[in-house]
Amino acid sequence: MTNETTPWTKEEFEQKLRDKSRFYHRNHEFHVLMNEGKLDEEAVRGWVANRFYYQVAIPVKDAAIMSNCWDREVRRHWIQRIIDHDGNEEDSGGIEAWLELGDSVGLPREDLLTHKHLLPGVKFAIDAYINFAKQQPWQVAASSSLTELFAPTIHKDRIDNWPDKYPWIDQSKGYRYFTKRLTEARRDVERGLEITLDYYKTREQQEMMLNVLQFKLDVLWTMCDCMWMAYIEKKPPYHNC
Ligand code: AHQ
16 A cells, blocks of 8 residues: 555656656647747757757756766766767767757857857756756756656657758758767666666655656756747847837
8 A cells, every 4th residue: 555655666756757758848839840840940040059058058067967976886977978968089979960950050150159049048947957967966966867768759850850841951961969869868868767766765755856857847848938939929038129
């Protein structure tokens, strides 16, 4: 007989996390329009430019997690996330791949690297994620990456839809990031889930983890809200000032 204080089994806990998939930003109308091919060129470029700040923030976030983690075994694995984005001698990395995506939609590298098109609300949401990782115990920050439980589908959406819906995008170099992320996300989720299912023991801690995941879902959803105002409503901040 389980009650409100009995901890969930690992299977039950994992299912509670997966039950939050309906709040994933794949369901935000901005991504719905994207997958239907209904974004204009400005909106696609705006999304690529704003997401670039998220991409360069990820290794900073992961380094913050590692700076709080004294477990060598965890760090030996977690460091791969930084390399996946920053690259190394063998692989130019995800940030370089995103710059190629920028190129393929007609955004100069300089525009991305200087964050010329970055919306204030997108920056605030992403900075909240970085600060969360700096301030929380490393296990809590690590578990907030588990929105990636739902990420493989969203990368597949782009790979499947963009070539037909956005023929103006140079396909020869635009999609390397998404294909690269398909395998990396699956590997990251395995490690993130292992840490999460082990760390949160009591029912109260498990319930707290659901709120941690909701916080990260809110970060991603808010980013889309800001881009909706700017690129769908055509009402960026101060548009009427
Ligand atoms: O490209 C993405 C990525 O590298 C990561 C790392 C992970 C994290 O540590 O929070 N989350 C994440 C995500 C990436 N892409 C997003 C997308 O929609 O393309 C999804 C995002 C996530 O699900 O958190």
